[in-house]
Amino acid sequence: MRRGGPGLGGQIFTLHKRLGSNAEWLEPHEIHSRWPLFNLQGIAAGTFGPTDGHLDAYGLLMAYKSKARSLGAEYLEDEVTTLTLEGSRVTGARLASGRDLKAGVSVNCAGAWASQIARTAGVEIPVVPIRRQIFAVDTQVKPERPLPLTLHPSGLYLRSESGA
Numbered sequence: 725m726r727r728g729g730p731g732l733g734g735q736i737f738t739l740h741k742r743l744g745s746n747a748e749w750l751e752p753h754e755i756h757s758r759w760p761l762f763n764l765q766g767i768a769a770g771t772f773g774p775t776d777g778h779l780d781a782y783g784l785l786m787a788y789k790s791k792a793r794s795l796g797a798e799y800l801e802d803e804v805t806t807l808t809l810e811g812s813r814v815t816g817a818r819l820a821s822g823r824d825l826k827a828g829v830s831v832n833c834a835g836a837w838a839s840q841i842a843r844t845a846g847v848e849i850p851v852v853p854i855r856r857q858i859f860a861v862d863t864q865v866k867p868e869r870p871l872p873l874t875l876h877p878s879g880l881y882l883r884s885e886s887g888a
């Protein structure tokens with residue numbers, strides 16, 4: 725993988741830099757000096773976001789929910805089965821309970837399942853749910869400092885947890 729070279733990693737890095745990211749390109753010796761625990765055999769280079777961080781996504785979601793409710797939003801527990809259309813315009817959604825919702829603007833925020841909802845309006849988006857397994861482990865050998873979110877091209881990833 726060359727620095728910003730033609731490989732996928734290089735292309736993503738170049739795009740991030742063009743968009744103003746402060747991502748760093750690290751050669752194996754630079755990775756080793758920061759995180760000596762990593763086995764770098766076969767690793768040509770890595771990219772690192774020095775200001776990346778973690779947040780409690782559930783906590784943030786609950787904060788948004790409380791604020792939206794305090795501003796008068798109504799929360800429904802139901803499932804969108806189809807988007808409703810007038811011509812090519814989305815005008816709302818039909819729910820599993822049979823209720824129809826009308827809206828001037830509809831936001832499809834169904835995450836990994838967004839493509840299923842979009843398809844009901846004839847829109848194909850390249851979003852596919854993938855099942856993942858995540859394990860929290862307490863290793864006997866501890867890193868000297870927290871490990872950054874580390875993604876292997878195979879899809880395997882790890883990071884240090886912050887809580888107990």
Ligand SMILES: Cc1cc2nc3c(=O)[nH]c(=O)nc-3n(C[C@H](O)[C@H](O)[C@H](O)COP(=O)(O)OP(=O)(O)OC[C@H]3O[C@@H](n4cnc5c(N)ncnc54)[C@H](O)[C@@H]3O)c2cc1C
Nearest residue numbers: 778779781802803804805833834835836837838841856858
């Ligand atoms: C195990 C795990 C750990 C993660 N840890 C982190 C982390 O530490 N930090 C981090 O930043 N990210 C983390 N992520 C990623 C993060 O959770 C997702 O990127 C984020 O939740 C995506 O937000 P979203 O709103 O797009 O989709 P989602 O959070 O998936 O929300 C989509 C919602 O739509 C609902 N929905 C789907 N279909 C319908 C339908 N037909 N009708 C009505 N509702 C529907 C779903 O029930 C869901 O509530 C983690 C993900 C997983 C799976």
